[in-house]
Amino acid sequence: MSDAVLRLWLKVADATALTARETLQRSMGYGRTVQDVARSEIWAFRWRDRSRPAEVLERLALETNLFHNPNKHRYEIAVGAEHLHPRGNVWVLVSVPGAGSQMGELLARRRLVDGEIPRVRRAELWELTLDGDKAARSRLAREIAVTESHRKGLLSNPHLEDAAVLTAPPGAEEIVSLLAEQKAEK
């Protein structure tokens, strides 16, 4: 498999991430434990066999307006076992099953990829800076990740989305595999 991930984030302050931080700190009582919240957009690509996938993503980012707007985004690309460099010390990958799946066909129709059409998925990566040791951060991130009740959880609704907590900066293969394991559409 050839796995590659394009991660994009805003150059300016991300109002959604700031709102999430304020909600966690002020409305949900995490004032002492949630120090910061950031967010980025993930596009995950999988080919059965593709040489130099990073070059393909670099070209898609720079030469098309489908993913990256140079006026407002920064981006990074990771391939295979390479890991991304998001902010924070624990991460939550939230995805709507099937999101982004039409992108592969679109790229092929527009002749933006040659040869094999990649399997594409889109997700959101929440980058949390939490207080405590690794185990405590992981526990807290799980609590925040999935909305179980009016009081508990914020970042995903389990009836609509999947959420995975990652305790180390994720690699491209890990992200692509997680998104490939999504349950049937909710």
Place this chain on the structure above:
Amino acid sequence: MKGTIRGEPPPRVAVIQLPGVNCEYETRDTLERAELVAEVFRWNRPAAELEGYDAYVIPGGFAYQDRIRAGAVAAKIPALDVIGRGAEAGKPVLGICNGAQVLVEAGLVPGVHPGRVEMGLGANAGGWSGYYCAWVHVRVEKEGRETAFTSRFEDGEILPIPLAHAQGRFAARDRERFREWTEAGQVPLRYVSPEGDADPPFPWNPNGSTGAAAGVTNPRGNVLAFMPHPERAARLRQVPETVAGPWGERRREAARRRDLLEAPGPGFKIFQSLSDYLRWGAHRKRGGRS
């Protein structure tokens, strides 16, 4: 003066003005036309002041700009704690469009276990993705029970009504639970074709909603999450002349008789039912469960 019984003060309804909603004033005006005292209540007033109201309406719009997820942030604010307690005490709560999303994220609907999030309102699917704005048809299906919002309707009555949203698909991870809620009468408003066909495809089911659900209540029937906009169908003049069925005929007739244009429209009965519920508990007299 608004009508009362036994000299009691008229019922007061708070229309919650969350940052980003955009239908609060027409919702308030429609409640006033239904002879209720309605007040736009800013979200950042002390939440305890909400306790003095008899009912709550969360209007449509884009609360908190739909950040994170439609309704997700608003569901966490202190006002929703008070509204949740009011709902448990039997006060009526109506969420329209974005308000419905807030009620679902706050666990007030379906509310089998109040406070627990038991469903979601997902992105439109089943023929259309993204924002969709149209008039659709909704049938009232009472399943032998009344709610605080449906007592003025006949069972099986079809009303044309507008909607405008991008995330209106009622969905639960466990579809069996959704079937149970439907059988329990918690889905009293469902999308149908203009002829009344159940479980219709797009465009009659405009968002792929499970069971063609347009409105879902809590078990007691005093909390309703409704995706269409009844306040935009509260006067006959708001109904397009092109709408099929008796409401369309009435509207075309009114085009020649302008005095009829201000007559009640199909969505007004939701507010009249709420008014009845608050004044006389009409739904209880008519065999409701609560």
